[in-house]
Amino acid sequence: MLTINLFNGLVYGALLIVMCSGLALIYGLRRVVNFAHGSLYMLGAYIGYSVAGFANFWAALVVVPLVMALFGVLLDRYGFRLLQDRDPLSVVLVTFGLLLVIEDFVQSVWGKSNLSVPAPAVLSTSIDLFGVPVPAYRIGVIVVGATVALGLTLWLRYSRVGLFVRAASTDPTTTAMQGINTDALSAGVVGLGTALAGLAGVVAAPFLSLSPSMSADVIIDSFVVVVIGGLGSLGGAFAAAMLLGMVQAIGAVYLPDAAVLMPFALMVAILIWKPSGFAGSRT
């Protein structure tokens, strides 16, 4: 019982890593808390559903992030870039407006009933893990989460563009003065963040059902993760995502009644202890 729960916690943590890395990247560069991030995830999941029906799951895994990346670049170019001199609150509320539009769009196109996407045939088996059979697909989800975490970390630390991203997250003005096109950089990073939201949606589709409420469920947990991790910090978000997954898994075994409250209790406790989160120098 505990093993399978811990495993599921790991799966959920991996999904949150994919979600929250996008959220943290966008916050780092644009100082925007993207309320629409959960809706982008949902949009990705539904587009993935259509693509998977038309072609197959693997096509969705490639097409959806590309489509969402394009959407993200446009969002940055015609949204965040024009609003960068406004106070952060207005931009947050703009993303809230965007959330409403996307939710309505999804409900109009795909309807309100639950939909499901079958896992690809290769991963529809189960594998023995410490004597407990677990679905192979979920192991795939963990692999995706680990790949995203590792890939982003290496990219930010060792590539030239990664260096620019880190510089622009610390001080956009000085970075621009050094001759780096921060607008193009932001467009790329917001595109990447949105693509990650779409990827999370496609990956989540076979093990969570698609419904109009899926965005609200995940966005709240993602917020908890990025706040606990320290806004804009990727490493903090990774740690917090895993912590949240584990806390929910353990809570589901020992405190089934209070399990849904655990993430929030965790967040309140950590913020009392350390108001700016794990990584915490940024506000």
Next chain:
Amino acid sequence: MNLSRLSLTIFIALAIGGALSLLISSSTVLSLFTQAIIYALFASGVGVLLRQNGMVSFGHALYFGGTGYGIGILLQMQVLSAEWTILVVLLGACLVAFLIGLVVVRVPGIAFGMLTLAIGQMAFLSVSRARGATGGADGMNIEWPSTLFGVSQSVLFKPAAMFLLSWCVLIVVLALLSLLLRTRFGAVTEAVRDNEERARFIGISTLVPRAAIYALSALVTGMAGVLSALNTGFVSPESLHWSLSGMALMMVVVGGSKALWGPAAGAVVYFLFKDVLGELATHWMSIFGIVLIAVIVFFPTGVAGGIQRLMRTRTAPSAGQPRTH
């Protein structure tokens, strides 16, 4: 606005409310107005927090639905008379908000908004899962006694009476807020809002005023919750959901938060707009989303800002556009 002008405005506003309640005979229109006024009060609570402290709460539905549940549960237990229940619940909400405030206002900027969102959602989840006292996801009926403050139910629950009551509460609350915010307390909270560090330098404790403003805004929103409980006699977990907090915030933005009455104007605009839309209402989320974005981008001061600018240019046409900052 000086005191005599304020009292004149209040008098006129109350008179308008009285006239409206007599003139409008359609009970559907009256109940639409009543709902708009209740949400106006809700939004005023969110607005006062933003105006006095620059803090954006994404979880004020906690105090809207929370007071409703508080009243419902206390009335069910029959420990207090209904009048005392209302008072106790409002004070309780205020106290709880102050204690929560002492913790949450220390978190800077947008993280505050996300923290309030989390706390609100925690309440929503607990209530929708609890079976016993709150009726879970089905909500609960509120058993009001046959007379309240000496007025019998049959009189009080008439649409015209409910409208007049809500209107008067809104006007009185806005007037009291306007008076309260002129005192030293108001000045202190503005100082803390504009520059917390300097405020601390000149010896102002910054934590308590911020928590107090948070508690005050919760009290105002809680009153809206009480009125809603009276109006519908029912409370459900939806009244605690974060989308409701988001709606209230939207009303604040559309109305403009610089003026105290701005959020209330935003709420009225919201309800009239929603009613006019009628047929298109299935797509109201898109429409409101687009309106919200348009207002933020093109009219950052909202309805109240627009009206104020209009009045200023009319009273001083020769002096040109006065600078606001």
